[in-house]
Amino acid sequence: MFTNGADYALARKLNSLDDNELRLLDTSDRLMIMREKIKENLCESYKTNAPRYNKRIREVRFSPGQEVYKRNFVLSDFKPNVNAKFSRKFTKCRVTKALGNNMYLLESLTGKSLGAWHAKDIKQ
Structure with missing residues (x-):
């Protein structure tokens, strides 16, 4: 020492x-x-x-044809009197196909393609 x-x-x-x-x-x-x-x-x-x-991670898997809710991203607009805080947070849609582990192709209930969405923006 x-x-x-x-x-x-x-x-x-x-x-x-x-x-x-x-x-x-x-x-x-x-x-x-x-x-x-x-x-x-x-x-x-x-x-x-x-x-x-990994404390708040949730493991989810969606299957094709399953009806889910996707996050609705709305911006406020003064001209058409749209206020984002009063709009719906989620809209109902259907999973078309899984793209990898966390990406999913979604379509509306009427059959219109909504594009690829991450699993963090989708809930059951």
Whole structure:
């Protein structure tokens, strides 16, 4: 244990602060060891932080033909007297096809295509 700051200068001269085994290795081997250490640290930090990031995630799967509600994005407009806060938040539609894990092709109940929508904007 060092009790004085001057002890560090002596320790540096004696090379007792370094990990001498790593100094003797080839550069490529040292880099490989560092990469492995970084991978372990990244994996460990992912495991500790994943519950916080995934706290409010909901796993949903919609099947083709299922009737769902999509978020309705309305903007207020003075001329035609449209106020966005009084419009419907969701409109009813039907799932046509799944595009990947989170994207779905939607159509209105009358059969008009509404395009691709993300699962966060769709609810059952």
